[in-house]
Amino acid sequence: MISYNFAYLDEQTKRSIRRALLKAVAVPGWQIPFGSREMPLPYGWGTGGIQVTASVIGETDRLKVIDQGADDTTNAVAIASFFKRMTGVDITTRTADATIIQTRHRIPEHPLTENQIIVYQVPQPEPLWRLIPERPVAMRAHALGDYGTMYVKLYEDITRFGRVASAYEHPVMVGDRVLMSPSPIPAFDNPKMDRMPALQLFGAGRERRLYAVPPYTSVRSLDFSDHPFHPGRADGTCTLCGSTTSYLDEIIMDDQGTRRFVCSDTDYCSERQDAKEVTP
Amino acid sequence: MAFVATKGGEEAIAAAHAWRADRRHGDGQGCTLKQAATSFGRAIDRVMAEGALYDPDLAARALLQAEGDLVEAAFLLRSFRATRPRLVDSLPVETGNMRVQRRVSAIFKDLPGGQRLGPTTDYSHRLFEADDGEQRFEPTLTAPPAETPCRIPGAIRILGEEALLEGVPLPHDADLPPDLSTTPLRFPAERRVRLQALARGDEGFLLSLAYSTQRGYGNTHPFVGELRMGEVPVTIAPPELGFEIDIGSIVVTECQMVNQFNGSKVAPPQFTRGYGLSIGHADRRAMSMALVERALRAEELGESTGNPAQDPEFVLSHCDSIQATGFVEHLKLPHYVDFQSELEIVRAIRAEATMPTQHRPTQHRQEADDDLV
Numbered sequence: 308m309i310s311y312n313f314a315y316l317d318e319q320t321k322r323s324i325r326r327a328l329l330k331a332v333a334v335p336g337w338q339i340p341f342g343s344r345e346m347p348l349p350y351g352w353g354t355g356g357i358q359v360t361a362s363v364i365g366e367t368d369r370l371k372v373i374d375q376g377a378d379d380t381t382n383a384v385a386i387a388s389f390f391k392r393m394t395g396v397d398i399t400t401r402t403a404d405a406t407i408i409q410t411r412h413r414i415p416e417h418p419l420t421e422n423q424i425i426v427y428q429v430p431q432p433e434p435l436w437r438l439i440p441e442r443p444v445a446m447r448a449h450a451l452g453d454y455g456t457m458y459v460k461l462y463e464d465i466t467r468f469g470r471v472a473s474a475y476e477h478p479v480m481v482g483d484r485v486l487m488s489p490s491p492i493p494a495f496d497n498p499k500m501d502r503m504p505a506l507q508l509f510g511a512g513r514e515r516r517l518y519a520v521p522p523y524t525s526v527r528s529l530d531f532s533d534h535p536f537h538p539g540r541a542d543g544t545c546t547l548c549g550s551t552t553s554y555l556d557e558i559i560m561d562d563q564g565t566r567r568f569v570c571s572d573t574d575y576c577s578e579r580q581d582a583k584e585v586t587p
Numbered sequence: 588m589a590f591v592a593t594k595g596g597e598e599a600i601a602a603a604h605a606w607r608a609d610r611r612h613g614d615g616q617g618c619t620l621k622q623a624a625t626s627f628g629r630a631i632d633r634v635m636a637e638g639a640l641y642d643p644d645l646a647a648r649a650l651l652q653a654e655g656d657l658v659e660a661a662f663l664l665r666s667f668r669a670t671r672p673r674l675v676d677s678l679p680v681e682t683g684n685m686r687v688q689r690r691v692s693a694i695f696k697d698l699p700g701g702q703r704l705g706p707t708t709d710y711s712h713r714l715f716e717a718d719d720g721e722q723r724f725e726p727t728l729t730a731p732p733a734e735t736p737c738r739i740p741g742a743i744r745i746l747g748e749e750a751l752l753e754g755v756p757l758p759h760d761a762d763l764p765p766d767l768s769t770t771p772l773r774f775p776a777e778r779r780v781r782l783q784a785l786a787r788g789d790e791g792f793l794l795s796l797a798y799s800t801q802r803g804y805g806n807t808h809p810f811v812g813e814l815r816m817g818e819v820p821v822t823i824a825p826p827e828l829g830f831e832i833d834i835g836s837i838v839v840t841e842c843q844m845v846n847q848f849n850g851s852k853v854a855p856p857q858f859t860r861g862y863g864l865s866i867g868h869a870d871r872r873a874m875s876m877a878l879v880e881r882a883l884r885a886e887e888l889g890e891s892t893g894n895p896a897q898d899p900e901f902v903l904s905h906c907d908s909i910q911a912t913g914f915v916e917h918l919k920l921p922h923y924v925d926f927q928s929e930l931e932i933v934r935a936i937r938a939e940a941t942m943p944t945q946h947r948p949t950q951h952r953q954e955a956d957d958d959l960v
Contacts (some may be wrong), residue, residue, distance in 0.1 A: 309715060347712045347713035347714050348712065349713075375696070381704070381709070381710050384710070385712070389712055392712075431802075439803075440802060468849070472849055472856075557695070558695065558696055559695055559697070559698045559699060560699070561699055562740055564745045564748055564749075
């Protein structure tokens with residue numbers, strides 16, 4: 308019978324990832340190369356996030372895994388069951404109860420605290436990749452703090468469309484120095500990263516990079532003073548809990564294209580529904 | 588022994604085949620045709636796609652004969668296909684009529700017809716399964732769920748109704764598209780010819796090109812609008828009969844990629860399409876095809892070009908695994924006549940180069956070059 312170490316990876320590997328994470332915390336937003344391993348889920352499914360979580364998780368942790376804001380999406384369920392099997396830790400869906408939250412594409416609506424770590428799954432750690440596909444050239448731009456190309460891209464969007472055309476993965480400046488990809492979260496979630504009390508860790512398995520934002524670090528979405536950053540959401544109300552402020556998913560109900568909106572954050576939504584039932 | 592130097596070529600070939608046959612059959616415990624057909628479904632699908640012939644039994648046979656070499660097996664199918672008479676063209680397959688086993692949309696949480704995973708490895712943990720009798724890693728149901736394959740409406744039609752998605756780019760004329768198995772590829776190649784070439788293209792080549800577009804070399808901002816797999820009926824309408832006849836069904840995988848498009852001088856911002864279709868259950872292949880297909884439309888849509896995946900001539904001329912393997916591997920054939928002439932030239936040039944300067948006959952050439960400058 309094949310057996311596995313606690314959290315799948317061997318202790319040496321976990322230690323090497325934690326060393327890279329320490330570097331990442333020391334230089335907020337800077338991409339740190341690390342010896343990413345093949346994980347039993349495919350690249351693109353969250354192998355970076357899984358490795359980061361595996362290297363920081365302990366027996367007393369409570370883990371929450373979300374994809375698109377929801378605990379019950381197939382990918383979130385598969386990752387959570389992997390950790391359940393490999394660590395035996397408690398899996399929770401409640402944001403407030405979790406000590407580690409691994410996420411793909413969302414930040415929970417519930418504000419995070421100093422006692423929590425949020426682990427982002429990152430497909431493309433290099434924020435300049437669309438403009439500078441050659442990684443060594445992009446690296447030099449980071450070293451020199453030369454982010455002119457990104458500002459020009461935003462400026463071109465504004466002149467053509469009257470607005471910045473990136474609705475997700477909108478680049479952020481960390482600690483007023485390093486340009487960073489927030490991972491493909493909607494622009495709506497960007498402001499939550501700024502001075503967040505929780506430690507934010509980012510893992511990109513396929514590209515073999517990780518980075519971090521320590522607690523209470525400034526994270527500013529790139530913009531211009533006359534065109535301030537505008538986090539958008541669908542102009543609607545959640546059909547289930549009535550929220551008018553949460554990020555919404557659009558659901559198509561029938562062949563005629565009837566739509567309704569529901570909260571993308573399933574924990575936030577069900578908590579609000581429970582509260583309503585108690586105090587009608 | 589030397590492989591060609593003597594007139595013993597015929598004997599050498601016979602010995603090579605005997606050795607191969609011995610390796611294939613081993614101790615007589617090899618895989619039967621039936622075992623191959625049931626155990627290697629995905630390999631058979633790939634062989635049929637690149638072999639451009641839907642025949643699972645024949646593909647299983649090819650796979651065995653080729654010792655599991657997928658390109659070699661596809662080659663066997665292709666060369667068999669070339670010998671068959673063409674009796675009739677089928678009507679275009681309508682994927683809306685698919686008896687859907689699997690259908691996922693990444694752009695809607697839920698939609699009419701629902702999300703159906705079907706028989707997929709998408710969410711399995713890649714861990715070795717224990718031998719029978721021991722605890723399995725994955726909780727498995729004893730039988731597949733009772734959900735039966737059925738017709739499901741297309742997922743991205745709804746976007747089209749809001750004009751958020753472009754219409755299907757229509758062919759230049761209503762004639763049957765040229766058949767690449769009997770008509771040479773010519774440039775510029777219209778969309779349906781490009782699709783045809785990609786549909787039988789090498790999976791590894793398509794995959795890597797598609798991947799390159801995701802890393803900055805010709806980005807297409809893709810979303811999987813819909814990926815569906817199941818059986819579609821194949822229908823013919825013989826002109827002498829004047830009515831349609833179902834002659835059977837085939838399993839296909841279809842990928843409708845929805846791509847962000849910022850608009851150009853001639854078109855408002857709108858989502859555009861990338862299309863992939865493959866024989867068999869082949870997510871990787873259909874998705875790669877859809878990404879590359881959309882990348883090839885860069886020029887048509889007024890986007891910046893210059894990356895490998897955006898160059899139709901580069902992509903289409905090199906995507907066929909059977910052409911590619913033939914030409915790459917032909918280098919192991921004897922080339923000693925050509926090489927002999929190369930040898931003579933290199934010797935002559937080296938002799939000139941090592942000659943004292945005043946004796947070099949190349950002085951004239953040097954002067955001629957100066958004139959050009």
